[in-house]
Amino acid sequence: xxxxxxxxxxxxxxxxxxxxxxxxxxxxxxxxxxxxxxxxxxxxxxxxxxxxxxxxxxxxxxxxxxxxxxxxxxxxxxxxxxxxxxxxxxxxxxxxxxxxxxxxxxxxxxxxxxxxxxxxxxxxxxxxxxxxxxxxxxxxxxxxxxxxxxxxxxxxxxxxxxxx
Numbered sequence: 001x002x003x004x005x006x007x008x009x010x011x012x013x014x015x016x017x018x019x020x021x022x023x024x025x026x027x028x029x030x031x032x033x034x035x036x037x038x039x040x041x042x043x044x045x046x047x048x049x050x051x052x053x054x055x056x057x058x059x060x061x062x063x064x065x066x067x068x069x070x071x072x073x074x075x076x077x078x079x080x081x082x083x084x085x086x087x088x089x090x091x092x093x094x095x096x097x098x099x100x101x102x103x104x105x106x107x108x109x110x111x112x113x114x115x116x117x118x119x120x121x122x123x124x125x126x127x128x129x130x131x132x133x134x135x136x137x138x139x140x141x142x143x144x145x146x147x148x149x150x151x152x153x154x155x156x157x158x159x160x161x162x163x164x
Contacts, residue, residue, distance in 0.1 A: 001128070001162065004045035004101040005035055008086065008108030008115055010070045010137075011050060013063035021109060024137035024144065029069045031135035032107045034156050036071050042163050045099050047077045049086045051114060056082075084117035093125050103128040105159065111138035111147035119151050130154045 010032070015022045025032075039046050050064060057063035059080060066072050079092045086092050096104065104122050106115050106129060115136050122129035131153040138144040154162075 001103045002044075002099075002101050003039075003103040003105050003159075003163075004047055004096055004099060005039040005105050005107065006047050006049055006086065006092075006118065007032065007036065007066075007070065007072055007076075008049045008106060008118060009051045009110070010067050010108050011057060011063070012065055012067055013057035014051075014109055015067055016063065018139060020139040021137060024139070024141070025067065025069070025109070028135055028137045029067075031132065031156065033069075033071045035105065035107050035132045035135050035159070038156065038160055038163070039105075044163070045077060045096075045101060046072070047079060047092065047095060048072045049092070049108070049114075049118070050078060050080045051082075051084075052080060053082045081114075084114045085121040086114065086118040087121035087125060096127065101127075103130070105130050105132050105154070107132045107135035109137050110143075111136045112143040113138075116147055116151070128152075130159075132156060132159065
């Protein structure tokens, strides 16, 4: 197993427009950052996924940027997507294959939207996807728990043990 961490859509635009999303991210930011720290400490790929579309935030704008509570870095690999599934019409699959990654761990937004769509997209590409428990946010707690129940979900402790 060679995993990559996908940090999905924790952008200011989505948090500014939804109090529910902001509260959910605030509750889960520590777990998201611990996942990022774990992958950094192991030298494993971190790919930051941004969402925009015709009505979405413009790349380079403050609205497009990740919320400052999330520890992404400029040197992290990035993907800009226009669809919920981060694999749809992006280089994400090629980036993973170039790094010999066969597994993706997902954190970010939204449990019932882009995270779930990307999880399913990974399955379609014969990758092994996992949600990181308590590191996926959403507009409603029941939707977050639903996503964690229907998807393969691992705790950070379990991931750390697998990574050695």
